[in-house]
Amino acid sequence: MSESELSVIKPEALKTYIWLQCFDGSIQQVEEEVAMFCPMICREIVKNGTGSAKNHAIALPERVNPASLSLILDYCRFHQVPGRSNKERKSFDEKFVRIDTEKLCELTSAADSLQLKPLVDLTSRALARIIEGKTPEEIRDIFHLPDDLTEEEKLEPLKNINDDPRIRLLNRLYAKKRKELQERQKLKDIQVQQEHKDERSLDELLCFINGDGGSGGGKGGKSKKKNKRRKDAKNPPKADLEPVNKGEAACAVPCNVGIGNIPRAPCQTSDVQDDNEYPFEDGDLDDGLDPAMQEELDREVEDFARRLNSVWPERMHLGQERRIESQLIGGFNHR
Amino acid sequence: MDHEFSPAKICKSVADEDIITNLPEALKDKILCCLPIKEAVQTCLLSRSWRYTWASMTELLFRRSDFASGNGNEKDDACRFLKFTDMFLSLHNGPILKFGLNTLGIEMLSTGGHIYRWMLMLSRNGIKEIHLRTSTLDRYKIPSCFFFCDRLEHVYLRACILTSSQLPPLSKGFKQLSTLHLEHISVQGNSLGDLVASCPNLEKLHLSKLISMHHIYIHSTKLKILTIEGQFQHLNLHTPYLTSATIKLKLQSELNDASTARCNFNLSQFIASLSDVENIRLYGRILECVEHEFLILKTTELFNRLTYIGLEINLGNLKEANLALCLFQHAPNLRLINLKLIPRNLMVPPVRFWESIDRHVCLFQNVHVVCMTNFTGSFAELGFLKLLLEDAPVLRKVIISDKGLDRGVFENLLKMRRTSNEAEIVIL
Numbered sequence: 001m002s003e004s005e006l007s008v009i010k011p012e013a014l015k016t017y018i019w020l021q022c023f024d025g026s027i028q029q030v031e032e033e034v035a036m037f038c039p040m041i042c043r044e045i046v047k048n049g050t051g052s053a054k055n056h057a058i059a060l061p062e063r064v065n066p067a068s069l070s071l072i073l074d075y076c077r078f079h080q081v082p083g084r085s086n087k088e089r090k091s092f093d094e095k096f097v098r099i100d101t102e103k104l105c106e107l108t109s110a111a112d113s114l115q116l117k118p119l120v121d122l123t124s125r126a127l128a129r130i131i132e133g134k135t136p137e138e139i140r141d142i143f144h145l146p147d148d149l150t151e152e153e154k155l156e157p158l159k160n161i162n163d164d165p166r167i168r169l170l171n172r173l174y175a176k177k178r179k180e181l182q183e184r185q186k187l188k189d190i191q192v193q194q195e196h197k198d199e200r201s202l203d204e205l206l207c208f209i210n211g212d213g214g215s216g217g218g219k220g221g222k223s224k225k226k227n228k229r230r231k232d233a234k235n236p237p238k239a240d241l242e243p244v245n246k247g248e249a250a251c252a253v254p255c256n257v258g259i260g261n262i263p264r265a266p267c268q269t270s271d272v273q274d275d276n277e278y279p280f281e282d283g284d285l286d287d288g289l290d291p292a293m294q295e296e297l298d299r300e301v302e303d304f305a306r307r308l309n310s311v312w313p314e315r316m317h318l319g320q321e322r323r324i325e326s327q328l329i330g331g332f333n334h335r
Numbered sequence: 336m337d338h339e340f341s342p343a344k345i346c347k348s349v350a351d352e353d354i355i356t357n358l359p360e361a362l363k364d365k366i367l368c369c370l371p372i373k374e375a376v377q378t379c380l381l382s383r384s385w386r387y388t389w390a391s392m393t394e395l396l397f398r399r400s401d402f403a404s405g406n407g408n409e410k411d412d413a414c415r416f417l418k419f420t421d422m423f424l425s426l427h428n429g430p431i432l433k434f435g436l437n438t439l440g441i442e443m444l445s446t447g448g449h450i451y452r453w454m455l456m457l458s459r460n461g462i463k464e465i466h467l468r469t470s471t472l473d474r475y476k477i478p479s480c481f482f483f484c485d486r487l488e489h490v491y492l493r494a495c496i497l498t499s500s501q502l503p504p505l506s507k508g509f510k511q512l513s514t515l516h517l518e519h520i521s522v523q524g525n526s527l528g529d530l531v532a533s534c535p536n537l538e539k540l541h542l543s544k545l546i547s548m549h550h551i552y553i554h555s556t557k558l559k560i561l562t563i564e565g566q567f568q569h570l571n572l573h574t575p576y577l578t579s580a581t582i583k584l585k586l587q588s589e590l591n592d593a594s595t596a597r598c599n600f601n602l603s604q605f606i607a608s609l610s611d612v613e614n615i616r617l618y619g620r621i622l623e624c625v626e627h628e629f630l631i632l633k634t635t636e637l638f639n640r641l642t643y644i645g646l647e648i649n650l651g652n653l654k655e656a657n658l659a660l661c662l663f664q665h666a667p668n669l670r671l672i673n674l675k676l677i678p679r680n681l682m683v684p685p686v687r688f689w690e691s692i693d694r695h696v697c698l699f700q701n702v703h704v705v706c707m708t709n710f711t712g713s714f715a716e717l718g719f720l721k722l723l724l725e726d727a728p729v730l731r732k733v734i735i736s737d738k739g740l741d742r743g744v745f746e747n748l749l750k751m752r753r754t755s756n757e758a759e760i761v762i763l
Contacts, residue, residue, distance in 0.1 A: 105358065106354075108358065108362055109359070109362065112359060112362055120365070124362060124366045127355070127369075128367075129369075132370055132371070132374060136377065136380040139378075143355040145356060147382065148382050148383045149382060149383060154380055
């Protein structure tokens with residue numbers, strides 16, 4: 001249909017053609033006005049004057065294979081016709097990207113190499129739609145990605161996505177406990193610090209951002225505060241739980257090297273999604289605990305620790321593995 | 336280019352199937368930027384080569400709504416949102432060109448603090464576009480590091496306070512800023528004018544829900560589109576190359592007597608200087624509150640490109656009616672007129688303004704459509720309508736919305752002679 005429309009606009013005899021050559025050597029003839037729609041081809045024609053004859057064909061980039069090229073030309077043929085309504089264009093685009101995912105990837109790559117921005121946008125969005133809402137396994141299947149991550153690497157973020165309710169509850173209890181300890185010891189101190197939170201000087205902030213917040217002596221109020229909190233958290237009644245808390249301390253202050261942990265990129269990645277393990281604003285869970293409730297809380301925490309005991313040995317084991325692993329990745333990360 | 340393909344080829348021979356990983360980084364970035372940010376981060380679970388791809392995303396949009404857990408615990412959700420954003424930014428690596436934040440519907444514990452931190456991060460990473468849709472409940476002072484994001488092109492800020500002491504020296508300014516959109520903004524001093532002056536390439540300035548008690552001088556020869564809406568008392572504009580000008584004045588409370596509220600605005604000068612203008616909209620109480628003399632323009636200078644005029648006007652007020660007439664006379668290509676009528680001062684004896692107009696020049700030569708809202712059928716309004724219908728040869732439609740017209744007015748309307756054959760009157 002677009003062909004017939006074209007011939008109405010421009011009689012066949014007056015049409016000029018351009019020769020295009022794919023990387024595999026195949027050469028084809030294309031209407032100039034269609035080919036000119038691609039900025040890369042347009043530039044070749046205008047600047048270098050190529051493409052006017054078969055032996056002067058425009059050499060297309062490697063990423064453009066004949067199949068993608070024919071799709072791209074279809075796209076250009078439709079969109080270079082003036083006077084189409086937005087609705088028409090949109091429905092064409094929608095149908096256009098309903099192709100096999102592999103072809104879609106090739107098409108995206110080819111369009112990119114021809115600098116055909118509208119098509120790159122269209123296909124990237126289509127690819128994003130394919131990915132959206134799927135599990136990693138599904139995405140791996142669709143794109144034939146190698147499943148080359150260790151179980152541990154996969155587990156970390158997953159654990160957090162899935163929100164293990166037990167860990168969640170335990171951490172909430174811990175948060176309360178920590179809070180209560182804090183309350184008792186340095187209520188005033190914290191208030192002062194919180195008031196000053198937003199008025200840190202640029203230097204302090206830079207320190208914090210550059211990752212030496214913890215080592216800055218009295219500076220870096222925020223990370224320092226965090227350190228303190230985490231240290232408090234390290235002294236709960238149950239020793240079994242310590243590894244978790246150590247991990248917590250290291251992850252919660254991503255730039256902090258003061259604690260003496262190795263930088264742990266993968267672990268941090270996972271923590272981005274973690275929402276409950278390290279409550280950011282523990283202070284807000286305050287509900288004015290009286291001694292009776294405190295005792296009850298302690299009991300609950302211990303009870304939980306007992307119930308989780310069966311799971312912990314495995315967790316601790318994983319924790320160690322994680323540390324070794326992170327050493328490797330940490331090194332890679334700090335290249 | 337070659338080095339880009341050689342590893343890809345090797346990969347292909349090993350695992351022929353992996354069809355997305357070998358795309359150029361820029362394309363993978365593009366795909367990730369189309370995903371909700373949480374899902375983009377989750378791609379780190381796909382395979383080793385995707386482990387850190389997300390960390391160099393160039394366009395980030397953090398939406399509070401993505402963190403709605405649905406269990407009704409707002410505070411928890413907000414915490415997770417803030418922490419996610421903090422974590423993401425602290426682990427991010429490389430330039431961030433676009434940063435969007437949408438926290439409408441939550442109160443952040445200290446917006447200023449968070450935004451301060453994030454803005455500092457952005458200012459060091461070549462940010463070009465910032466859109467912060469924060470709740471109006473917590474206003475924040477624009478962080479000083481914002482003024483060091485010197486590659487900014489588009490800015491949208493909401494619920495912020497701009498003080499003049501923050502502004503950096505003019506030489507530093509935003510050389511590339513083309514769009515500035517500020518909403519719910521409180522301005523102190525002439526900081527707004529200074530800000531505009533520090534943006535030599537600003538083309539679009541949109542100020543809505545502005546609150547200012549001080550003098551605002553906006554002088555720019557680059558500005559094309561200007562919208563100012565809100566409460567202000569002193570406004571001085573010199574923006575001769577505007578194509579679209581919208582000015583809307585609100586009074587602190589509608590109960591406030593407009594006769595005592597005054598706005599100091601160089602309206603006549605401003606309009607007279609607009610050589611390229613295509614749209615003029617003057618809404619709110621601007622015509623009423625501005626002390627303007629009768630608008631006098633040189634007859635030789637026409638607004639040839641002016642096609643749209645929108646006014647909130649009391650057609651019975653001599654001063655306002657004269658301003659409207661003056662605009663109509665100088666806009667030979669006017670196609671659309673939108674009048675929001677405010678019938679005030681009904682006690683004042685009617686002026687036969689629209690009847691007394693000298694009729695040897697056709698006033699509405701090219702007018703196609705006229706909208707009149709809040710039509711009451713007052714003497715002046717009917718007078719204007721009569722003039723319009725008799726004087727507009729290509730008029731197609733007059734749309735009138737009213738609050739209950741009486742029969743007499745309808746009869747009057749029907750009686751009016753129409754010059755244009757196609758003119759229809761639609762009463763909504």
